[in-house]
Amino acid sequence: MEDEKIIGLFFARDENAITELVRKYGGLFRKVSMNILHSAQDAEECLNDACLRVWESIPPKHPEKLSAYLARIVRNLALNRWKQQNSAKRGGGEVPLALSELEECIPGGSTVEQEFDRAALSGALNRFLAGLSDEKRAVFLRRYWYLVPVREIAEQCGMSESKVKSMLARTRAELRRTLEKEDIEI
Amino acid sequence: MTNNQKNEKAGRLLEALGDVPDEMLEKASPESKIKKRPVWAYAAAAAAVVAVGGITTAVLMTREPQSMISGSDASADSPVVSVTEDDSTPELPKIDAGINNFGAAGFEGVMYPGECEYNSANLWNESSDVQSLPVYRSLVRYDEEGKANIPFDSIRSDLTEQLKTVAAALGAELSDIDISDNGMTDEEIQKYIDTSTTFEASDLNTDPTLVEADTDQFHIFTDIAYQTSVWFSRGYVPEGEYCASTYDEALRTAEQLKSDYSELLSAVGITDPAVVVENGDYTFDGERQCFSISFYDAGNSVEDSINNSAMKYVNFYGFEEHRLNGINIIRNDLRSEFVGDYPLLTDDEAAEQLKAGNFYTNVPLGNDYKPQGYAEVVLEYYVSGQEEYFVPYYRFFVDITDVISEIINTEMRTYGVFYVPAVRPEYLK
Secondary structure, eight states, rough: OOOHHHOOOOOEEOTTHHHHHHHHHHHHHHHHHHHHOOOOOHHHHHHHHHHHHHHHHHHTOOOOOOHHHHHHHHHHHHHHHHHHHHHHSOOOHHHHHHEEEEHHGOTTTTTTTTOOHHHHHHHHHHHHHHHHOOOHHHHHHHHTTOOOOOOHHHHHHTOOHHHHHHHHHHHHHHHHHHHHHOOOOO | OOOHHHHHHHHHHHHHGGGHHHHHHHHOOSSEEEEOOOOBSSTTTTTTTOOOOOOOOOEEEEEOOOOOOOOOHHHHHHHHHHHHSSOOOSSOBBBOOOOOOOSSSSEEEEEEESEEEOOOSSSTTTTOOOEEEEEEEESBOOTTSSBSSSOOOHHHHHHHHHHHHHHTTTTOOOOGGOOEEEOOOHHHHHHHHHHOOSSGGGOOOOOOEEEEEEEEEEEEEEEOOEEEEEEEEEOOOOOOOOOOOSSSHHHHHHHHHHHTTTHHHHHHTTTEEEHHHHHHHHOOOOOOOOOOEEEEESSSSSSHHHHHHHHEEEEOOOOOOOOOEEEEEEEEGGGEOOOOOOOBHHHHHHHHHTTTTTBBBBOOSSSSOOOOOOEEHHHHHHHHSSSSSEEEEEEEEOOHHHHHTOOOOOOSEEEEEEEOOBGGGGOOO
């Protein structure tokens, strides 16, 4: 079913909206949750929570891109849940690996005491990503937005794992240089 | 910085990535990744070419692409185009026209709500009489790991010169800019080894792949593919009110850009710019994105338009909030050498090759799939960083909606792309 029709069901307060939403996007977003939480049960609960959020927010909201709207909710919920579960210890899943990789992007010299400007960082990230080739951007976002394992990205993209790793490593190095040039504090 | 502090900062980065625009997110989705393919329409030659504001989307799916179907192997089994002693004129060297790397994830295709509406960048159509086209040998290639086939230092001065040419045409004072490269220093390599817990140092190609510089208005770099990219800096808004949210707006903006950036176009040798409006990516629900605008040298013939639209062009992109985000200057002509003018198959002969299974594709329909018809055919070069030759191909758009429906969750029609080398088989390795 087309997104606009699904949104129409939400506006009509028709519970089939949830069914159609999950039918269309459930598989992908269960997978995103699984990558983050490493637990099928947690992933299912996360997707259910996300559906509830969508139900509560549409209307009045009318997202232009339903998949992206749902994706953000799922990712945020899953990351929050991951934080709660892992406040005392580092758990499994892709988040610790992704965090470890992203540490390479942190500009040298900055400290946690310096002021962190989320908007400035987001702007710099978006400009950086906009300048990447479609391929590089897709691989980078799959890894650090969708938290897809490197092996799976390689399979999805028809590349070798080493190519994906090399591409990611180079992109991280470029990002670090960009953040340093723009004097962005994290 | 302690490990906890580093981890906290990495967490902030991970969260800030959550703010990426919907368009980027949708394109990068593991399930419905979309690769941009152009729909071209000519403002300069509107009378000769149907202007298209239609929908074009390349569909890139999550399955691993099937093995390429070797045209040469297949043609050995079923030679559709026979080579007689009379027409065998092997003065031209035989070339490899195999496509070994499609350069992007998933498979290549386009989606439309109905009939295939794809229009090529060039002026060729099925009534054109194009007997031959140049073939070029790529001098600078890079492998799957991104390593170039020649030392970076052997082309550094070429790339630097190209960067300077573009920067000067955009008004930069060359004496004020410091040109460097992106190679990693020993210190950076050691830091990578020390900090990376998930990747091996050998995963990283530490050689330079581009030269770069910054001005107070833009970041500019020229890479080993001889493409120069300009990113306008934060806070700087280039002159001009550029709107491209509709096709007509994009056409008007194209004319404005042609005037505003005439010095740049001239500097890269585009003296008679053909204006090309390319529609943006489309979602699986058929929603059209933004437009981008390109220019290449119009030349004097259909052959010129096929050649020039692939070998040298300038692309303007990103027109959010009436501003211009960046410019790409593509100079495939600078990284290749002319091999010869090669006789071509006709499109009818190429269609027979298609039916016989002699094609290259990454559409995942198995090696036995042989399209018995097609919706659209265009004649274009396939240019990548990895292939040895820049060769013209007939690109066939085949309606695969019914056979691909298990993979693609959309109500739109899907047209897979199949490549048949346009060069006659007797000239192919």
